Amino acid sequence: MSVATEHEHLGTGKSDAKAGETILDVNDLVVEFPRxxxxxxxxxxxxxxxxxRQGETLGLVGESGSGKSMTALSLLGIVPAPGKIIExxxxxxxxxxxxxxxxxxxxxxxxxxxxxxxxxxxxLNPVRSVGSQLIESVMRHQNVGKKEAVEIAYHALxxxxxxxxRERLEAFPHELSGGLRQxxxxxxxxxxxxxxxxxxxxxxxxxxxxxxxILDLFRSRLSKATMILITxxxxxxxxxxxxxQVMYAGRIVESGTIEEVLTSPRHPYTVGLxxxxxxxDIRRPKLVPIPGQPxxxxxxxxxxxxxxxxxxxxxxxxxxxxLEIQNGRLLACWHPRHASEQ
Amino acid sequence: MTTATAPAPAPxxxxxxxxxxxxxxxxxxxxxxIVVIALLGQWAFLAPSDLxxxxxxxxxxxxxxxxxxxxxIVGTDQLGRDLFFRVLGGLPWxxxxxxxxxxxxxxxxxxxxxxxxxxTGIVRxxxxxxxxxxxxxxxxxxxxxxVAVVGxxxxxxxxxxxxxxxxxxxxxxxxxxRGLLTREYVLAARLFGVNKWSILIFHILPGLRPxxxxxxxxxxxxxxxxxxxxxxxxxxxxxxxxxxxxxLSDSRQYLVNAPWMMFVxxxxxxxxxxxxxxxxxxxAELSRKxxxxxxx
Amino acid sequence: xxxTTDQQPAAAPAAPKGGTRGDAETIPVTQQTMQTLTKRxxxxxxxxFFISTLLFFLLRLTGDPAAVLAGETGDQExxxxxxxxxxxxxxxxxxxxxxxxxxxxxxxGNSLAxxxxxxxxxxxxxxxxxxxxxxxxxxxxIISIPLGAxxxxxxxxxxxxxxxxxxxxxxxxxxxxxxxxxxxxxxxELRWLPSIGNQGPLSWIMPAITLAAFQAPQVVRVISANVxxxxxxxxxxxxxxxxxxxxxxxWRHALKNAMLGxxxxxxAQVSFLVGGSIITExxxxxPGLGRLLVTSVQTLDFPVVQAAVFMIAIFVYFAITMxxxxxxxxxxxxxxxxx
Numbered sequence: 001m002s003v004a005t006e007h008e009h010l011g012t013g014k015s016d017a018k019a020g021e022t023i024l025d026v027n028d029l030v031v032e033f034p035r036x037x038x039x040x041x042x043x044x045x046x047x048x049x050x051x052x053r054q055g056e057t058l059g060l061v062g063e064s065g066s067g068k069s070m071t072a073l074s075l076l077g078i079v080p081a082p083g084k085i086i087e088x089x090x091x092x093x094x095x096x097x098x099x100x101x102x103x104x105x106x107x108x109x110x111x112x113x114x115x116x117x118x119x120x121x122x123x124l125n126p127v128r129s130v131g132s133q134l135i136e137s138v139m140r141h142q143n144v145g146k147k148e149a150v151e152i153a154y155h156a157l158x159x160x161x162x163x164x165x166r167e168r169l170e171a172f173p174h175e176l177s178g179g180l181r182q183x184x185x186x187x188x189x190x191x192x193x194x195x196x197x198x199x200x201x202x203x204x205x206x207x208x209x210x211x212x213x214i215l216d217l218f219r220s221r222l223s224k225a226t227m228i229l230i231t232x233x234x235x236x237x238x239x240x241x242x243x244x245q246v247m248y249a250g251r252i253v254e255s256g257t258i259e260e261v262l263t264s265p266r267h268p269y270t271v272g273l274x275x276x277x278x279x280x281d282i283r284r285p286k287l288v289p290i291p292g293q294p295x296x297x298x299x300x301x302x303x304x305x306x307x308x309x310x311x312x313x314x315x316x317x318x319x320x321x322x323l324e325i326q327n328g329r330l331l332a333c334w335h336p337r338h339a340s341e342q
Numbered sequence: 343m344t345t346a347t348a349p350a351p352a353p354x355x356x357x358x359x360x361x362x363x364x365x366x367x368x369x370x371x372x373x374x375x376i377v378v379i380a381l382l383g384q385w386a387f388l389a390p391s392d393l394x395x396x397x398x399x400x401x402x403x404x405x406x407x408x409x410x411x412x413x414x415i416v417g418t419d420q421l422g423r424d425l426f427f428r429v430l431g432g433l434p435w436x437x438x439x440x441x442x443x444x445x446x447x448x449x450x451x452x453x454x455x456x457x458x459x460x461x462t463g464i465v466r467x468x469x470x471x472x473x474x475x476x477x478x479x480x481x482x483x484x485x486x487x488x489v490a491v492v493g494x495x496x497x498x499x500x501x502x503x504x505x506x507x508x509x510x511x512x513x514x515x516x517x518x519x520r521g522l523l524t525r526e527y528v529l530a531a532r533l534f535g536v537n538k539w540s541i542l543i544f545h546i547l548p549g550l551r552p553x554x555x556x557x558x559x560x561x562x563x564x565x566x567x568x569x570x571x572x573x574x575x576x577x578x579x580x581x582x583x584x585x586x587x588x589x590l591s592d593s594r595q596y597l598v599n600a601p602w603m604m605f606v607x608x609x610x611x612x613x614x615x616x617x618x619x620x621x622x623x624x625x626a627e628l629s630r631k632x633x634x635x636x637x638x
Numbered sequence: 639x640x641x642t643t644d645q646q647p648a649a650a651p652a653a654p655k656g657g658t659r660g661d662a663e664t665i666p667v668t669q670q671t672m673q674t675l676t677k678r679x680x681x682x683x684x685x686x687f688f689i690s691t692l693l694f695f696l697l698r699l700t701g702d703p704a705a706v707l708a709g710e711t712g713d714q715e716x717x718x719x720x721x722x723x724x725x726x727x728x729x730x731x732x733x734x735x736x737x738x739x740x741x742x743x744x745x746x747g748n749s750l751a752x753x754x755x756x757x758x759x760x761x762x763x764x765x766x767x768x769x770x771x772x773x774x775x776x777x778x779x780i781i782s783i784p785l786g787a788x789x790x791x792x793x794x795x796x797x798x799x800x801x802x803x804x805x806x807x808x809x810x811x812x813x814x815x816x817x818x819x820x821x822x823x824x825x826x827e828l829r830w831l832p833s834i835g836n837q838g839p840l841s842w843i844m845p846a847i848t849l850a851a852f853q854a855p856q857v858v859r860v861i862s863a864n865v866x867x868x869x870x871x872x873x874x875x876x877x878x879x880x881x882x883x884x885x886x887x888x889w890r891h892a893l894k895n896a897m898l899g900x901x902x903x904x905x906a907q908v909s910f911l912v913g914g915s916i917i918t919e920x921x922x923x924x925p926g927l928g929r930l931l932v933t934s935v936q937t938l939d940f941p942v943v944q945a946a947v948f949m950i951a952i953f954v955y956f957a958i959t960m961x962x963x964x965x966x967x968x969x970x971x972x973x974x975x976x977x
Binding site: 076078080102106107108109110111114115117119122123124125126127128129133136137140141172174185188 | 871872873875876877878879880881882883886890891894895898969970
């Protein structure tokens with residue numbers, strides 16, 4: 001197959017799956033970290049389940065420490081030590097990938113699932129040229145020679161809107177601006193045409209204008225891609241995602257389409273997140289911060305983890321609410337809000 | 343940073359409970375305490391005559407009891423002198439010389455480093471050029487040449503080493519002080535018109551203390567090695583002084599017949615150096631922990 | 639590097655326009671090399687000036703240089719002769735000027751011991767000593783870098799912890815003790831290796847190991863700490879997420895960063911090794927510059943001492959400058975710095 005046709009496919013996956021088909025299926029995922037000096041482990045991810053369908057963009061939204069990044073890292077099997085996946089399963093197109101041996105898992109990483117990380121300043125190796133890092137990944141996963149790999153790398157840079165990509169292949173990360181570096185990171189994630197793309201706070205570390213450009217790139221280049229977008233910013237999620245899952249303390253607390261969640265959030269935490277987003281709208285009440293802090297690794301949580309910060313908490317919140325469909329919305333709350341009560 | 347591994351609160355440089363919070367530091371301090379006790383103890387227990395030789399018990403191995411009933415726990419040297427007592431007698435020489443030298447190194451190194459960091463222009467250029475040039479010169483070569491002229495003995499040796507070895511310290515202090523000088527509290531002090539020496543002494547110096555402690559511990563070890571090397575080359579402590587380097591030097595002729603003559607002072611040097619390195623490592627670890635705790 | 643203003647691909651949506659902030663002008667390698675050279679030559683001149691001044695005044699402050707130069711056997715007549723010969727009867731400033739003028743010309747005078755040209759004596763000994771230093775330097779890096787990388791790659795593993803402890807203890811053993819122990823084992827007990835002098839390849843083994851042992855543990859520890867730090871960096875996670883295996887991560891991603899963090903240490907090795915070579919040469923009765931220096935210092939043969947110190951300074955500077963330039967070519971951040 002020729003390189004030119006190939007790069008038009010960039011980011012749309014290897015296989016010709018039909019829209020709506022389930023690509024990624026995560027069941028009851030639990031990731032634990034040992035707590036030094038304590039008998040119980042800290043559950044960074046606590047029973048997360050979701051499905052990702054062909055061509056959709058799923059937003060994982062939550063504060064830092066809510067377990068959204070850990071969920072993403074566990075999909076690739078790169079949870080930092082001493083953390084571990086201890087329960088659950090991850091299926092990619094029906095193939096279980098969470099219990100693969102390392103050799104097999106490495107073929108998934110960057111090849112079937114590509115990941116864009118938060119900080120483009122530190123995410124690229126400072127002493128190796130941009131090209132060598134792209135080519136290394138191409139030659140690892142695609143059966144091509146050096147020359148062809150260079151061409152693939154060239155097209156990948158071109159495709160994410162990097163000007164004069166030929167020269168940029170020789171450039172070192174410090175010679176590029178933050179926006180260009182993040183484009184390189186995206187090119188690196190897309191270069192082997194993964195079926196699933198994970199973008200972990202891909203725009204957070206960037207200046208506002210650059211952030212808008214990168215979001216533009218996502219919209220134009222990856223609108224048909226199967227993608228998980230991780231962000232703490234409801235605004236970013238609203239711009240790109242088809243579906244949103246809100247995470248809190250390692251659990252999914254609310255899940256729905258973008259319209260559902262934005263227009264009628266049910267979980268008090270989602271309500272809080274939305275009222276903390278600045279809007280150019282004078283009719284809206286002022287920004288309302290969510291009081292308190294999310295539970296940390298030291299806290300042992302019983303009942304609803306959000307209850308201590310929740311205005312609507314009652315006695316029954318001492319029991320953990322199950323994640324279940326309530327009025328057509330997947331929700332974990334004893335006292336869900338309704339549009340009228342906000 | 344995951345919240346999963348929140349750091350423990352940082353221990354201070356103080357004996358709050360038993361131990362300092364760093365295994366290395368504890369171990370090093372214990373070893374070093376033994377050395378210091380030996381150093382102090384010798385004035386109480388070591389008679390000058392203990393250092394004299396007895397030619398009838400020359401080159402005797404460890405656990406030898408002489409005809410006069412004296413027990414030599416680690417053997418004797420070529421003049422029949424008890425090696426254990428000689429190692430003890432060498433303490434003031436080996437540790438004393440390097441101890442005085444390390445104080446000079448810390449004081450001069452800090453001073454020059456601060457000067458370089460505070461001034462700009464020609465003063466800084468000269469300081470940096472001079473330090474870079476001096477650092478490149480093998481320390482032992484310089485010390486050798488200077489000691490040859492100024493002569494042997496405790497003070498010439500310790501001061502020579504102190505006045506030559508400060509360069510590496512001043513380079514580190516310079517770099518750190520430059521960092522500290524850009525801090526806002528220093529800028530504020532400058533804007534209020536605080537005298538430069540007050541700023542350096544009350545605002546910069548406390549921030550440098552962990553670095554100075556770490557470097558002092560490592561340099562103590564380095565200087566101890568150099569002092570022994572100079573004595574080993576016959577250019578350090580006076581020839582009849584029981585310095586550890588002298589003892590090593592003596593042992594070279596008797597490696598075949600009396601290897602213990604080499605192993606006894608070697609053990610003393612290695613123990614002292616390792617304990618000082620442990621202390622340095624421990625200080626470094628504590629200040630790292632502290633810095634991390636401040637960050638979080 | 640060219641700027642970004644040329645060829646804006648039509649396919650690029652919302653591409654950053656014009657020179658973005660990272661794409662600054664960069665300094666070419668040749669220019670940086672020249673800068674490094676100039677800086678090092680300046681330092682060397684400063685150092686040589688400092689050493690000669692130090693020696694000049696030390697000799698005069700601590701007594702009659704004529705007496706020192708004449709040695710212990712000098713009588714009154716000889717002293718007068720020496721004063722005339724060395725211009726010691728002239729004013730101090732004149733003496734200093736003459737002294738510096740001769741230094742610049744490389745005229746160190748004749749050895750007091752055997753009236754041979756001091757510089758000639760030194761140059762004769764130079765090759766053996768510096769070969770030893772270079773062998774030890776190379777051996778040191780060949781052993782220390784992989785060992786350090788291995789130790790730093792997974793510092794929590796038990797085997798590595800034990801090895802790290804051994805390296806720590808080794809760091810506490812001065813090179814001259816290593817040398818004596820080596821002699822005790824391989825020359826005295828086993829009689830495998832000659833312990834004295836330069837008698838062919840076998841006799842190089844122990845001196846080279848001894849000299850390398852002076853600094854190897856320190857290099858191992860620094861490389862290991864740097865590797866451990868590099869392995870926690872974000873770019874390692876990126877590479878892992880792209881399917882890189884442990885060996886790729888360690889050798890192709892982390893090690894180079896770790897090495898570049900140890901540039902100054904590796905440059906300084908030469909200086910330490912030259913210092914260590916003096917003791918090594920004395921221990922193994924090696925016919926090199928170090929032993930010449932020690933003998934000359936002991937006999938106060940100052941022309942030779944000066945010549946030796948000068949040549950050592952020049953050699954060390956040569957080696958440090960070479961290291962600088964090598965790293966200049968390896969490190970992209972140094973090679974093309976932002977203007």
